[in-house]
Amino acid sequence: MTKFSDLTRLPDARGHFGPYGGRFVSETLSFALEELEKAYQSLRDDPDFQAEFDRDLATYVGRPSPLYHAERWSRQLGGAQIWLKREDLNHTGAHKVNNTIGQALLAKKSGKPRVIAETGAGQHGVATATVAARLGLQCDVYMGAEDVERQKLNVYRMRLLGANVIPVESGSRTLKDAMNEALRDWVTNVDDTFYIIGTVAGPHPYPMLVRDFNAVVGREAREQSLVQIGRLPDALVACVGGGSNAMGLFYPFVEDEDVVMYGVEAGGDGVETGRHAAPLTANAPRGVLHGNRTYLMSDEGGQVTDTHSISAGLDYPGVGPEHALWKDVGRVQYVAANDDKVLEAFRELTRMEGIMPALESAHALAHAKVLAPTMRPDQHIVVNLSGRGDKDILTVAKIDGVEF
């Protein structure tokens, strides 16, 4: 028992994490969510289901992902040792597939022939299209029109996998609008459609089940730390948009009081400019969007405000409700990394370690870069390298003025 043990018993029966979370949906979806909750409750402790999940993670995703000691970069930063949890090496190139494997198993049990998903950077869309291809399910992916433009490679990947990518032209044409449209689809086709939500947001039980499916990241990292470092790390760092990779890494360490955790949000042009996607860092007011209560960027009238980030995957005005609670109770420190620092970290890791990170993950690296020099060389930081950067090459090339 530690002072944070209570946090492992959430959400409560109604899907609340303290004042956050819940199930704020129109009535048509209530039944589907109740069904999903029941199905998951009965399967989460079912050894056969867990065995199938573990087997898929091992033989299809390629888990466990390594914990890599970035020795050269650590030396250059001149402080703590930096270890990278290599989620970028997973099949499809990001942590997102851990969750889609799990939800696909639920979809299969539900007998529904069609899956839908929302996607920002396209990583969750690709991961969904992948499991849909494997199970022979029809797959429609909603993606903001702006993201379709800046993540062309992933759009084409999804199409090659047999998914139908639907550009969303409403609102800010990014992740939140894709989620609106996916919810509209689901409410219309709820009888034959399973909605694979890609992050620890949405209505209960999604934040819980996406967390549980991604918690394999933290379980592995914890064991690997004990073996490779000889003890638990001093700090964990992960980027936070909706917050699924951070949740996955952090959750198994929640009770380890001595492990300090940093969630790194998208600072965009700087939190002080208002052009960012960092609701926790900016202390955004409490709000309700996409089925849950959380910190939400909105104006005085309660209208959700536009966000800005170099990375499509973090370009979201809300954040998973469990992160909201963790901020309030002080379990995790939430900070922001601005676009320019993110690019710098992207380039530095690529050059120094030969690992090209996703721009999302580069937010975590940018903070590790700030943190490491403040620590001693015998201290250790585990950074979640949540995805690989291939998808971002066009974005970076554009900034460099290179055209293909």
Added chain:
Amino acid sequence: MNRIDQRFAALKEQGRTALIPYITAGDPAPAHTAGLMHALVESGADIIELGVPFSDPMADGPVIQKACERALRHHTRLTDVFEMVREFRRGDAETPVVLMGYLNPVERFGYERFAEQAAAAGVDGVLAVDMPPEEADELAPLFKAHGLQAIFLVAPTTSRARAATICDHGEGYLYYVSLKGVTGSASLDVDAVSEQLDGLRELTELPLCVGFGIRDGASAAAVGRIADGVIVGSALVSRIAEHAEQPEQIPDALKRVLGEMRQALDA
């Protein structure tokens, strides 16, 4: 007695079906809303559902999404909506007004302040689309304290157990969503709706009003035969969209649509 209860009591006595139009507050611009509400009453509205515009109307189809966008171009806020209701009330003390929308503007405004100011402006009921009874613990007592009625949705997917819970919490009327889909969706199966309403009548005395998929006199009449009220939104809002650049033509356009429904219901 709340205006909504009074209105349904009177309609019952007259053997008439309630006609409940929806428009979005501030669409096409805030200055028009109170006038349009009067126009709706003149063409036979019994209750008005006034939409509070929201940036992310997840349960709405394109017609009402665009209405929200038009209203938000004029920065229509809850304080503006309350002002519109006050203006309407200066000319109409009787027609019940229900605010319909999403929870976030209310969250941001503050629950207590919202309940107090809505009631003071002359609002009678509130329907927050994304607030099922389970999430209404905090807001419901405040509504009660200020004499506002909490109106809830029932859907074709609602289980009987849930329907019972909703009926327990619901006031004013139950809004039965006729189909799986967003607002403005096409077809509605009257027989299926009828069966569902029969089931609900075993659970509650509340008037049962049906929305989604009612677009003309014929569909209004068909639903009117089985329900206590018909709710019409997108069919009206699309007229507003057509005349957004000539707002002086909107009242007549609304009257044509709603008048036809009124006639069909009363025939």
